[in-house]
Amino acid sequence: MIRRFGPRLALVTAIAVTCAVPAVSAQQAEPAPKPGRLINAGDVLSGELNAMKARGGKRDKRIAFYQIKSEPRRLPPPSGLCNLETGPETFQLITSSDAQTAQLKGFIGKAISIKVDEVACAQDAGQMSEAVVTKWSVVTKH
Structure with missing residues (x-):
């Protein structure tokens, strides 16, 4: 049972990191609105x-x-x-x-x-x- 847990954990971690990176970079890419x-x-x-x-x-x-x-x-x-x-x-x-x-x-x-x-x-x-x-x-x- 321990042998199967490691690859699954690595796969889930890789997917989570892949999904989180674009969201963080999109938040940083938006410039703050400038006053008119x-x-x-x-x-x-x-x-x-x-x-x-x-x-x-x-x-x-x-x-x-x-x-x-x-x-x-x-x-x-x-x-x-x-x-x-x-x-x-x-x-x-x-x-x-x-x-x-x-x-x-x-x-x-x-x-x-x-x-x-x-x-x-x-x-x-x-x-x-x-x-x-x-x-x-x-x-x-x-």
């Missing part, structure tokens, strides 16, 4: 514009809000990376007038560029994005 470029007031943010609806406001009315999905960007201090490794990728646009809302409706589902005047990390539970752009203006035209 810093976005400051006056910089341009580009990406695809999405429209979403949520309940809120007076009488729990359905409210439309707009979101840009872009490359990861760091925010200026004190917001920094918004508790993310690379910075936020989704930016909610806060509209302050019906004119801004009408301006965005033509870009839904399309690429858009906006000039950012004020941006911060999302704080409220109702916000669906990682960061919120409170003051902005559209750069691209139809």
